[in-house]
Amino acid sequence: MTIVRSSEMRRELTVGEVAERSGVAVSTLHFYEAKGLISSNRSRGNQRRYPRSVLRRVAVIKVAQRTGIPLAEIQAALTVLPDDRPLTVQDWARLSESWHEQLNERIASLMALRDHLTSCIGCGCLSLRECPLRNPHDVLSMEGAGPRLMDATEEDGQP
Amino acid sequence: MTIVRSSEMRRELTVGEVAERSGVAVSTLHFYEAKGLISSNRSRGNQRRYPRSVLRRVAVIKVAQRTGIPLAEIQAALTVLPDDRPLTVQDWARLSESWHEQLNERIASLMALRDHLTSCIGCGCLSLRECPLRNPHDVLSMEGAGPRLMDATEEDGQP
DNA sequence: ATAAAACCTCAACATTAGTTGAGGTCAATA
DNA sequence: TATTGACCTCAACTAATGTTGAGGTTTTAT
Numbered sequence: 001m002t003i004v005r006s007s008e009m010r011r012e013l014t015v016g017e018v019a020e021r022s023g024v025a026v027s028t029l030h031f032y033e034a035k036g037l038i039s040s041n042r043s044r045g046n047q048r049r050y051p052r053s054v055l056r057r058v059a060v061i062k063v064a065q066r067t068g069i070p071l072a073e074i075q076a077a078l079t080v081l082p083d084d085r086p087l088t089v090q091d092w093a094r095l096s097e098s099w100h101e102q103l104n105e106r107i108a109s110l111m112a113l114r115d116h117l118t119s120c121i122g123c124g125c126l127s128l129r130e131c132p133l134r135n136p137h138d139v140l141s142m143e144g145a146g147p148r149l150m151d152a153t154e155e156d157g158q159p
Numbered sequence: 160m161t162i163v164r165s166s167e168m169r170r171e172l173t174v175g176e177v178a179e180r181s182g183v184a185v186s187t188l189h190f191y192e193a194k195g196l197i198s199s200n201r202s203r204g205n206q207r208r209y210p211r212s213v214l215r216r217v218a219v220i221k222v223a224q225r226t227g228i229p230l231a232e233i234q235a236a237l238t239v240l241p242d243d244r245p246l247t248v249q250d251w252a253r254l255s256e257s258w259h260e261q262l263n264e265r266i267a268s269l270m271a272l273r274d275h276l277t278s279c280i281g282c283g284c285l286s287l288r289e290c291p292l293r294n295p296h297d298v299l300s301m302e303g304a305g306p307r308l309m310d311a312t313e314e315d316g317q318p
Numbered sequence: 319a320t321a322a323a324a325c326c327t328c329a330a331c332a333t334t335a336g337t338t339g340a341g342g343t344c345a346a347t348a
Numbered sequence: 349t350a351t352t353g354a355c356c357t358c359a360a361c362t363a364a365t366g367t368t369g370a371g372g373t374t375t376t377a378t
Contacts, residue, residue, distance in 0.1 A: 016354065026355085027337055035335095045344045047355055063292050066272055071335070093281040100280065103273045107266060113225055114262045121259065122252040133222050173375095175324065185325085186367055194365095204374045206325055229364070 012041065012049040022058040029058075037061055037075050053086030060087065060095065067103045171200065171208040181217040188217075196220055196234050212245030219246065219254065226262045 019026045032038045033048075038057055040048035057078070064074045077098070081091050116132045125131040178185045191197045192207075197216055199207035216237070223233045236257070240250050275291045284290045 014354080025337080028335085030357095031336060043344085043355095045355085046357095047344070059290075059293060063272075063276070065335095067269070067276075089281060096276050096280045100273060100276050103269060103276065107269050107273065110226070110262060110266050110269070113222075114259065114266060117222070117226075117255050117259050117262065121255045122248060131218075134218060173324080184367080187365085189327095190366060202325095202374080204325085205327095206374065231364085 012051060013054070015040075015048045015050070018050050018054055018058070022055055022062075024058060024062070032058075032061065032071075035071060035075055037071065037078060051086065056087050056092075060092065064095075064099055067099050068106055069099060069102065171210060172213070174199075174207045174209070177209050177213055177217070181214055181221075183217060183221070191217075191220065191230075194230060194234055196230065196237060210245065215246050215251075219251065223254075223258055226258050227265055228258060228261065 013021070015026050015029055018029055022029075024032075029038065029048075033040060038050075038054055038061075040050050040054075043049050060078070061071075061074055064077075065071070077095055081087065113133075120131065120133050123131075172180070174185050174188055177188055181188075183191075188197065188207075192199060197209075197213055197220075199209050199213075202208050219237070220230075220233055223236075224230070236254055240246065272292075279290065279292055
């Protein structure tokens, strides 16, 4: 008969513990709770008590934020799932797949921008209507236009 | 002797014209001016009059913003240059090269995140301290660690 | 000359993502 | 038990990036 140490019995974490382990400030955890991203039980004395699964949830939030997804959207994605039960591996798979796609799109658009930037460095055409950098959505339509001379047009001449 | 049309004589643009041509709102141009990103001359009646070169400047601002650079930094970069004279091709080359590098870094970091996401989809390890997604700055240090089993650790067990 | 459209300033508001502080309560330790 | 550190709520503040509106003036077109 071994005595179970109380630190192992305590299944719930205080807000300070969650802050330390997850690396986000206590005030941020309050904030996330107010926004419905996480939730807590309360002790008799009204202090927050978190199941350990909150750590995964916070980790998911942080990853999603790094991909550039706003909190409101993260919240929406998370609350599709019952907010009481811990995230399962399947939940995480679904979320990460969807975010993976968004991330790919962001990367693709930044790469397109970078390529335009590469080809436009020094060309001086930037304020001309034909410049590919001015037409972010014409990623495909620019092929075949060829480089423009830096002729002053009506728009940008500085004679 | 041809008569020069007044629309061609008018070398300066009103704020409304700049807004229309550049695609940013009048209020935004006011805002940019307040922040020192652009400047204007005034008419006798105190209305803004812009040299055509402001269009290039606004275009540069918009490109920089798309790369994720905050206005304050754009402003700093732009005001290194004398703010009265129009941007030259050399100015633009210098700016775009520096932004090109920052853009590359952002892309690289998003790609690293994406790769982690790819390898972690479904693995469920997210809240474990060893998960590569939790260690954004260990992009290199993770090699050799090998995939972790999904054993519950002290941190994340949900027994 | 007059009316409409465009412009002016300045202040307040909006949104996202939090942080800070005041005033008061709870819990763990000496 | 006393005290100290952690916690509570609520409101106000920050910072970035603008937008909206009120009240008044200038420009342009008829």
